Amino acid sequence: LWTAMAGDGRIVAQYFVPDKSLSTLKPLFEVIRDQHLRLDKPLPKVWYTDLCCTERRLLHSSFPGIQVRLHSFHAPQRIKRALPKKSAFNGLFLCSISKALFSPDPSDLASLQERINEEIRTKGEAAVFEKIPVRPGFDAGTLPLVVLRKHCWTIIGHRTLLSDALEAVREQYTDPSYNGFFGNSVRKAFNLLQGHVRNNCLSD
Numbered sequence: 001l002w003t004a005m006a007g008d009g010r011i012v013a014q015y016f017v018p019d020k021s022l023s024t025l026k027p028l029f030e031v032i033r034d035q036h037l038r039l040d041k042p043l044p045k046v047w048y049t050d051l052c053c054t055e056r057r058l059l060h061s062s063f064p065g066i067q068v069r070l071h072s073f074h075a076p077q078r079i080k081r082a083l084p085k086k087s088a089f090n091g092l093f094l095c096s097i098s099k100a101l102f103s104p105d106p107s108d109l110a111s112l113q114e115r116i117n118e119e120i121r122t123k124g125e126a127a128v129f130e131k132i133p134v135r136p137g138f139d140a141g142t143l144p145l146v147v148l149r150k151h152c153w154t155i156i157g158h159r160t161l162l163s164d165a166l167e168a169v170r171e172q173y174t175d176p177s178y179n180g181f182f183g184n185s186v187r188k189a190f191n192l193l194q195g196h197v198r199n200n201c202l203s204d
Contacts, residue, residue: 032044097166155204
Protein backbone atom coordinates (compact mmCIF):
# COMPACT_ATOMS: atom_id res chain seq x y z
CA LEU A 1 0.00 0.00 0.00
CA TRP A 2 1.63 3.24 -1.18
CA THR A 3 0.48 6.36 0.67
CA ALA A 4 1.24 10.05 0.21
CA MET A 5 0.35 12.34 3.10
CA ALA A 6 0.33 16.10 3.60
CA GLY A 7 2.27 17.70 6.44
CA ASP A 8 -0.84 17.87 8.62
CA GLY A 9 -1.44 14.13 8.31
CA ARG A 10 -4.14 14.20 5.61
CA ILE A 11 -3.94 11.39 3.06
CA VAL A 12 -3.37 12.90 -0.39
CA ALA A 13 -3.22 9.63 -2.34
CA GLN A 14 -3.26 5.93 -1.57
CA TYR A 15 -2.78 3.02 -3.98
CA PHE A 16 -2.06 -0.69 -3.95
CA VAL A 17 1.13 -1.14 -5.95
CA PRO A 18 3.09 -4.24 -7.03
CA ASP A 19 6.43 -2.65 -6.11
CA LYS A 20 8.22 0.67 -5.57
CA SER A 21 9.92 0.75 -8.96
CA LEU A 22 10.22 4.11 -10.73
CA SER A 23 7.89 2.95 -13.51
CA THR A 24 5.24 2.23 -10.87
CA LEU A 25 5.70 5.50 -8.97
CA LYS A 26 5.87 7.89 -11.93
CA PRO A 27 2.10 7.85 -12.75
CA LEU A 28 1.29 8.25 -9.05
CA PHE A 29 3.41 11.41 -8.81
CA GLU A 30 1.72 12.71 -11.96
CA VAL A 31 -1.74 12.08 -10.49
CA ILE A 32 -0.85 14.10 -7.40
CA ARG A 33 0.59 16.90 -9.54
CA ASP A 34 -2.51 16.99 -11.76
CA GLN A 35 -4.81 17.04 -8.72
CA HIS A 36 -3.01 20.11 -7.37
CA LEU A 37 -3.17 21.87 -10.72
CA ARG A 38 -6.84 21.05 -11.23
CA LEU A 39 -7.70 22.44 -7.79
CA ASP A 40 -5.44 25.46 -8.35
CA LYS A 41 -3.32 24.53 -5.36
CA PRO A 42 0.45 25.20 -5.10
CA LEU A 43 2.60 22.18 -5.86
CA PRO A 44 4.45 20.49 -2.97
CA LYS A 45 7.77 22.14 -2.09
CA VAL A 46 9.26 19.31 -0.01
CA TRP A 47 8.84 15.54 -0.34
CA TYR A 48 9.82 13.18 2.51
CA THR A 49 10.43 9.56 1.53
CA ASP A 50 12.49 6.50 2.41
CA LEU A 51 13.79 6.39 -1.20
CA CYS A 52 15.14 9.92 -1.47
CA CYS A 53 18.13 9.35 -3.76
CA THR A 54 16.22 6.88 -5.95
CA GLU A 55 13.14 9.06 -6.41
CA ARG A 56 14.77 12.50 -6.61
CA ARG A 57 15.07 12.82 -10.40
CA LEU A 58 11.62 11.37 -10.96
CA LEU A 59 10.06 13.77 -8.45
CA HIS A 60 11.82 16.72 -10.08
CA SER A 61 10.24 15.77 -13.41
CA SER A 62 6.75 16.04 -11.87
CA PHE A 63 7.41 18.81 -9.33
CA PRO A 64 10.18 21.12 -10.64
CA GLY A 65 12.34 22.53 -7.85
CA ILE A 66 10.96 20.27 -5.13
CA GLN A 67 13.29 19.38 -2.24
CA VAL A 68 13.52 15.63 -1.65
CA ARG A 69 14.41 14.50 1.85
CA LEU A 70 14.92 11.20 3.65
CA HIS A 71 12.10 10.86 6.17
CA SER A 72 13.57 11.38 9.62
CA PHE A 73 11.76 8.27 10.93
CA HIS A 74 13.52 5.99 8.45
CA ALA A 75 17.05 7.28 9.11
CA PRO A 76 17.47 5.89 12.67
CA GLN A 77 15.31 2.84 11.87
CA ARG A 78 17.84 1.71 9.26
CA ILE A 79 20.56 1.93 11.88
CA LYS A 80 18.42 0.05 14.41
CA ARG A 81 17.89 -2.89 12.04
CA ALA A 82 21.67 -3.24 11.59
CA LEU A 83 22.53 -3.45 15.30
CA PRO A 84 23.85 -6.67 16.80
CA LYS A 85 21.24 -8.64 18.71
CA LYS A 86 21.15 -8.17 22.48
CA SER A 87 24.17 -5.87 22.65
CA ALA A 88 24.37 -3.87 25.86
CA PHE A 89 25.37 -0.83 23.77
CA ASN A 90 22.35 -0.74 21.42
CA GLY A 91 20.24 1.69 23.41
CA LEU A 92 23.13 4.01 24.12
CA PHE A 93 24.20 3.99 20.47
CA LEU A 94 20.69 4.80 19.20
CA CYS A 95 20.47 7.63 21.70
CA SER A 96 23.79 8.99 20.39
CA ILE A 97 22.54 8.79 16.78
CA SER A 98 19.31 10.56 17.72
CA LYS A 99 21.20 13.31 19.52
CA ALA A 100 23.51 13.76 16.51
CA LEU A 101 20.62 14.06 14.04
CA PHE A 102 18.06 16.05 16.02
CA SER A 103 18.72 19.19 18.01
CA PRO A 104 16.51 21.67 19.91
CA ASP A 105 15.51 24.83 18.09
CA PRO A 106 17.93 27.58 19.25
CA SER A 107 15.18 30.07 20.10
CA ASP A 108 13.24 27.47 22.09
CA LEU A 109 16.41 26.42 23.88
CA ALA A 110 17.16 30.05 24.77
CA SER A 111 13.66 30.43 26.23
CA LEU A 112 14.09 27.22 28.18
CA GLN A 113 17.44 28.44 29.53
CA GLU A 114 15.79 31.65 30.73
CA ARG A 115 13.06 29.67 32.52
CA ILE A 116 15.71 27.64 34.31
CA ASN A 117 17.72 30.76 35.17
CA GLU A 118 14.59 32.35 36.62
CA GLU A 119 13.96 29.23 38.70
CA ILE A 120 17.52 29.49 40.04
CA ARG A 121 17.18 33.21 40.79
CA THR A 122 13.92 32.59 42.63
CA LYS A 123 14.74 29.47 44.62
CA GLY A 124 18.53 29.42 44.83
CA GLU A 125 20.01 26.12 46.00
CA ALA A 126 16.53 24.57 46.17
CA ALA A 127 15.89 25.16 42.45
CA VAL A 128 14.49 22.15 40.56
CA PHE A 129 13.33 21.88 36.94
CA GLU A 130 11.41 18.79 35.77
CA LYS A 131 12.56 17.01 38.96
CA ILE A 132 16.20 17.79 38.10
CA PRO A 133 18.26 19.94 40.53
CA VAL A 134 19.57 23.04 38.76
CA ARG A 135 22.28 25.39 40.00
CA PRO A 136 23.84 28.66 38.73
CA GLY A 137 25.55 28.05 35.38
CA PHE A 138 23.33 25.07 34.53
CA ASP A 139 23.25 24.46 30.76
CA ALA A 140 19.74 23.69 29.48
CA GLY A 141 21.28 21.80 26.56
CA THR A 142 22.48 19.08 28.97
CA LEU A 143 18.95 18.13 30.00
CA PRO A 144 17.84 14.58 29.05
CA LEU A 145 16.48 14.33 25.50
CA VAL A 146 12.98 13.50 26.71
CA VAL A 147 12.90 16.79 28.67
CA LEU A 148 14.42 18.85 25.86
CA ARG A 149 11.88 17.54 23.36
CA LYS A 150 9.04 18.27 25.74
CA HIS A 151 9.96 21.97 25.83
CA CYS A 152 11.74 22.61 22.50
CA TRP A 153 10.82 22.14 18.88
CA THR A 154 13.22 19.66 17.27
CA ILE A 155 15.17 20.57 14.12
CA ILE A 156 17.65 18.82 11.84
CA GLY A 157 20.70 21.01 11.37
CA HIS A 158 22.93 21.82 8.39
CA ARG A 159 24.58 18.82 6.76
CA THR A 160 28.06 19.91 7.87
CA LEU A 161 26.96 19.94 11.51
CA LEU A 162 25.19 16.60 11.11
CA SER A 163 28.20 15.01 9.44
CA ASP A 164 30.57 16.21 12.16
CA ALA A 165 28.21 15.01 14.90
CA LEU A 166 27.90 11.58 13.28
CA GLU A 167 31.66 11.27 12.90
CA ALA A 168 31.99 11.96 16.63
CA VAL A 169 29.58 9.06 17.24
CA ARG A 170 31.63 6.81 14.95
CA GLU A 171 34.83 7.71 16.79
CA GLN A 172 33.25 6.96 20.14
CA TYR A 173 31.82 3.54 19.25
CA THR A 174 34.84 2.26 17.31
CA ASP A 175 36.89 2.58 20.49
CA PRO A 176 38.15 -0.83 21.70
CA SER A 177 36.24 -0.40 24.96
CA TYR A 178 33.02 -1.10 22.99
CA ASN A 179 34.22 -4.65 22.24
CA GLY A 180 33.82 -4.61 18.46
CA PHE A 181 30.30 -3.15 18.57
CA PHE A 182 30.87 -1.18 15.35
CA GLY A 183 30.90 -4.30 13.15
CA ASN A 184 30.30 -4.68 9.42
CA SER A 185 26.49 -4.37 9.48
CA VAL A 186 26.57 -1.29 11.70
CA ARG A 187 29.36 0.25 9.62
CA LYS A 188 27.45 -0.31 6.37
CA ALA A 189 24.23 1.26 7.71
CA PHE A 190 26.17 4.11 9.30
CA ASN A 191 28.06 4.88 6.07
CA LEU A 192 24.77 4.88 4.14
CA LEU A 193 23.29 7.36 6.61
CA GLN A 194 26.40 9.55 6.40
CA GLY A 195 26.08 9.47 2.60
CA HIS A 196 22.50 10.73 2.82
CA VAL A 197 23.62 13.50 5.17
CA ARG A 198 26.35 14.62 2.75
CA ASN A 199 23.83 14.54 -0.13
CA ASN A 200 21.69 16.93 1.91
CA CYS A 201 18.88 14.39 2.23
CA LEU A 202 18.20 15.15 5.90
CA SER A 203 18.81 18.82 6.69
CA ASP A 204 15.82 21.08 7.39
